[in-house]
Structures are given as C-alpha cells and as structure tokens.
Amino acid sequence: MQTVQKNSVVTISYKIQEIDGELLEESQEGFPYLHGGYENIFPKAEALIEGKTVGTKIEVDLAPADAYGERDxxxxxxxxxxxxxxxxxxxxxxxxxxxxxxxxxxxxxxxxxxxxxxxxxHNHPLAGLGIRFSGEILGIRSATAAEIEHGHVHDEHDSHGN
Ligand SMILES: [Zn+2]
Missing domain, CATH: 2.40.10.330 (Thrombin, subunit H)
Incomplete structure (x- = not known):
C-alpha cells in the first residue's frame, strides 16, 4: 500500500478549529499538497502524515508559533x-x-x-491563535518532476491552478 513519502502529492480533508472548538475553516473534499518540507502545510501536521496510508486520520493541537504565527x-x-x-x-x-x-x-x-x-x-487574521488541525488522508500519488522543481502541486494539465 502506498505511503506518504517526500515528494508525494497528498490529498487531505481538513478542519481547522480553535482549541476550544469554534470551527474556522473546513474542506471535506480536501486539497492536494506537495509533501516533504515545502511549507505547504503546518510542519507538525506534515510530520504526522509522513509514512501514513490513505484513510489515516490525524489530529494535532498547534501553538500559535506552529500555526499562523504570533501576532507581531x-x-x-x-x-x-x-x-x-x-x-x-x-x-x-x-x-x-x-x-x-x-x-x-x-x-x-x-x-x-x-x-x-x-x-x-498586516498579521494573518488567525495569528496569535492556538488551533486544532484535524483531517483524513484521501489520496496519495507521486509528484511530477515539474511539481518537485516548483515546490507545489499542479493541476492535471501540469499548470498553475491559482
Ligand atoms: Zn509550479
């Protein structure tokens, strides 16, 4: 079974809530990101995803510095x-x-x-907040050479989606 490795493209559904429960952001269909230290996802969440398979659920509480940063x-x-x-x-x-x-x-x-x-x-609106990040791995594929070179995921036409 395929596991998440450096240069995997991982699709993950996610929920971001305040530690005390208020839902801030949610994506049930999930988003694909390039795994392996490219700063596309919170590093502590990425560490939990490493080596896991499709269907794995993760949950992690993040201090402000590990989430959107302290307020400056x-x-x-x-x-x-x-x-x-x-x-x-x-x-x-x-x-x-x-x-x-x-x-x-x-x-x-x-x-x-x-x-x-x-x-x-100019701070991120969620700076200074401790958050709970939870999600489920929905898909794993190998990244293309272009994605690895750019450090982010491309759409099916190998172009920039945003
Ligand atoms: Zn690109």
Missing amino acids: LNLVRVESLSELSIPGLKLGDMLEEDDEETGETIIWRVIAMKEDQVMLD
Whole structure:
C-alpha cells in the first residue's frame, strides 16, 4: 500500500478549529499538497502524515508559533483617515499595497477606527491563535518532476491552478 513519502502529492480533508472548538475553516473534499518540507502545510501536521496510508486520520493541537504565527506588533500601523482618503472605509476592510521592493501585494486589514485614525494590521487574521488541525488522508500519488522543481502541486494539465 502506498505511503506518504517526500515528494508525494497528498490529498487531505481538513478542519481547522480553535482549541476550544469554534470551527474556522473546513474542506471535506480536501486539497492536494506537495509533501516533504515545502511549507505547504503546518510542519507538525506534515510530520504526522509522513509514512501514513490513505484513510489515516490525524489530529494535532498547534501553538500559535506552529500555526499562523504570533501576532507581531511591528505589523500594525496607524494612519490618518483623511490622508488615506478611501471613501466608505470600514472595520474589517482589506487594503492592498504593492511592495515596491518585491513587487508582492501586501494586505492590510482595518482592525480599529477612531475619529481620524485607522489601525491597519498586516498579521494573518488567525495569528496569535492556538488551533486544532484535524483531517483524513484521501489520496496519495507521486509528484511530477515539474511539481518537485516548483515546490507545489499542479493541476492535471501540469499548470498553475491559482
Ligand atoms: Zn509550479
């Protein structure tokens, strides 16, 4: 029976909940990821999946540092609402900013507004949270050479799905 090894593509259903139970995210049909230290899944969950077969269920509690990271106050900044001048801006909105050095898009979330001040947060929304990750291995296949080279899974046409 095929087991999960480095460079397996593993399809896993998953549930992410807060430790006290609230469901944060769930995928019953599962998602495929490239196994073997490519940072496509929480490392502690990946360690549990290593060597397992289809049908194996896993469950692991993750401290914030092992999940979405600790909240970093350096990633929070305060701006003047009038200088931002974005009509209708409200709590929870996501602002996109282009990083001039890397060309990547940075997301800032509006987490507080008071008078002319807006507090923007670049932390992952789930940063600082301990979570429980549980799931079931639904499929295992060998990765293609291109997938291994890129460090992520491709769709059936060997192209990028996202
Ligand atoms: Zn690729």
